[in-house]
Amino acid sequence: MIMIKRIAEEIAALNSFLITTHESPDGDAVGSSLALARYLTCLGKDVTVYLCDPVPDVYQFLPMAERVVQELPDRSFDACFVLDVGEFRRAGKAITDCRTIGKFINIDHHLNCEDFGEINYVDTTACATGALVYRIIEAAGHEMDYDIALCIYTAVITDTGSFRYSNANPEAFAIAAKMVEKGINAWDVAEKLYESQPQNRLQLLAMALATLSFSPFGDYASIAVTLDMYQKCNANAELTDGFVNYPRSIKGVEVAIFFREIRDGLFKVGFRSKGKVDVSALAAAFSGGGHHNAAGCTIEGSLPVVKEKVFTLLEKFLRK
16 A cells, blocks of 8 residues: 555646556556546546557557557656556667656566566556556545546456456456446457457468467467468458467467567567466566566577477476
């Protein structure tokens, strides 16, 4: 509660706020950012939401999504809320190099999150960063309107994998229940998130699943997406969200790996674990990071070379 009190004091004392989150924003990043933006706007504050990457189409239904900017305004801000980044660099150079921000307030639930802010509200037991934003608004006694509720609910449902992941703790269900009480229709949100896929996403998924491979013992599996696949079905990286869950869903697979080509000779590698392997440690070995069950990193090389690097180290983790 000490950190929440300090944040409340900053909100009361200051007027202009910048809100940002990590590159390639997911549902928690977008939902928590927009929930906080809506709250501050209701208080009459001057609020700007900046993301280094655009809001993915799947989250465009969220209130205030249309107000998100991709170019940092040439002005000063009293404070900047940095949400869900884990590592400060993931907010993008425009933020890390900015000299017109009074102070940084870091709100996060990632393991080993960097303490880069003047205030660091980090709780690794929280189901989502959206849950921390919820606590801040709830502690202030502010009546959450439908717009805030929709953003918070989306943050929680996406980061808990629709309440399937190990972070789906009692607080996650309690927050979801309270948001439903505010008028959130669970099916309506689920339809927007999971039942409205563009055709080219399924075409890209088909190509990715064709690359499915398994370890000799069947305890890890991987898929890949390359630049030429994007070109063939007129798709982009945004449409690959959730692809890694397909190999993870296979019986006997403990770790799923998703290799996504960013540019020629560079791959983003996503890891998902069912619990036996701490993939945050695996990602850290390649200068990445994340959670025990979900992490990622970037590795240079051709796809065969990158795969060999990852599989060799993963074998050591699994055969301890």
